[in-house]
Structure formats: C-alpha cells, structure tokens
Amino acid sequence: MPKVVDHDQRRVELVNATWRIIARHGIEGATLREIATEAGFANGALKPYFGTKDDLLTFAFGHVFSQTNLRIERGAAGLTGLAAVRAFCHEILPLDETRVSEARIVIPFWQKALTNAAKAQLHDESMLQWRLALLGHLAEARAAGEMHTALTDTDVVGHLLNVLLGAQITAALSPDEHAPEQLVAQLDGYLHLLSTGD
Secondary structure, three states: OOOOOOHHHHHHHHHHHHHHHHHHHOHHHOOHHHHHHHHOOOHHHHOOOOOOHHHHHHHHHHHHHHHHHHHHHHHOOOOOHHHHHHHHHHOOOOOOHHHHHHHHHHHHHHHHHOOOHHHHHHHHHHHHHHHHHHHHHHHHHHHOOOOOOOOOHHHHHHHHHHHHHHHHHHHHHOHHHOOHHHHHHHHHHHHHHHHHOO
C-alpha cells in the first residue's frame, strides 16, 4: 500500500527548515539544496512543493503571518480595549527565539516585495488585516473611557505598526541592543500615554 503523504505538513517542515537555515546563514545561504538537506529531503523532492526559493519564501511569509494570527487569537481571547491591544502587540514583538526567527523570514520577504507586485499585495493585505483588528480594539478602548489621547485611532495604529515592524528589524540585526524587557517596557509606556493623554 503506498505511503500517504501529508503535503501541508511537508510544506510546514520545509518552512521550519528554512527558518533554521536563515538563522544560521542568512537568506543567501538558504538555497533549495540546503533547505532540503536541513529538512531531511532529497534535493529534487522539493519541486512538487516549491518550484523556486521565491515560492518557498512567499509560503513562509504566509505561514508566519498565520502562526502570528493564531497566537494573537489565543493571547487576546476574552480581552478588549487596551488589554487586547497589548496582547496583540506581544505576539508580534520579537520577544523570544520563535518571533525572532519569524522576523528573519519577514525581512527578506519585504525586500522581495519591493519589486514584486504579488508579494507587495500579500503584504498590504496582511497589514490591512492587522490595522482593522487594532482599530477595533482602540474603538473598544475609547468607548470604555480607557483612552484620553488627542491622537486619532488611525495615527495610533500607524505608530504601533511602525514600532512592531521596526522591532522585528532591530531584533534580527542587533538583538543584543533590544532585550525583550525593553520592548515590553516601551510598549507599556506608549499605552500608558494613550490612557492618560499626557
């Protein structure tokens, strides 16, 4: 009887292998041959899943985004307003090795998106989803009297996303300069300013 192959699981295994290779050697070192070896596959075995490294990188970005959203859903379950915003941000900030590895996938994807319309659209759609979620939480915070800032919710969301995405770059390039405790303290300081209006 032929062996049943779980193709989705194989793709995830390849993404995880890609994370490990990028963490050790950077995106240029993440050749299909290296990724196949890391995942325990024969080199040609990748072709049915990803024709090119570009295809793999796009899938990896989508997988990272999905995994982050699952964590956000779990972390913010039962929370509203600024507590939900804080939980949301914690799942994107590079506070542990998993999130730092995700940043190492996202950064080269951004580089590719600069010159690839399909990748740029995927990124834009992902960020729109996050913007809408944050706007919903901020609306809850305003309705509950938790926010006293004169900034618009749109400006607050823009600032939060700039901080979150910037932290991913910092964590990948100079992790020793930005400890998780610092990132959490910076986020909490900003949320405090939103609540007090100072």
